[in-house]
Amino acid sequence: MTISLTSLMSVHRELDALFLYHQRALLHLDSALALTALQRYEDELLRHMKDEEDLLLPIYSQRSEYPAVGAPKLFIDEHEKMRAHIEVLKDATADLADADDIERSVLRILGHEAFYLRLSSHHDNREGTYLYPLLDAVLSADERLDLLDRVWQGSELRQTANI
Ligand SMILES: [Fe+2]
């Protein structure tokens, strides 16, 4: 079996599933569940971003020959934007409990979330095109295994990953 860091891309699919769970709760006007689900999504998202920023991107910066569209700063900047969007969405979801017109408020949140999801999907595609495959190309099998070990040690999602 080839050891590949692209197996970590399964985290993106798990994150998408958690976000969808949050959106389902919104559609059912269950503001408490929507907020809990969004917080869970945020926890996992931050953990994943930290792994990328602390473990993967430093090596990528030093050793990979990336093109301008795959520059490390772009990934960091996108992480920052995504974190900021999630903060706004959490506040808006928390405010639903006191909303005068909850359907209207939910529609506004879903509109914002459509924008967020495009940003997130663009980011995931960029990582899938540059970060993960270019890292694979410069790392030995032992180095890849070591990195995977360190990432999965801290993740609750590792049981569902196909590695
Ligand atoms: Fe990322």
Ligand SMILES: [Fe+2]
């Ligand atoms: Fe990622």
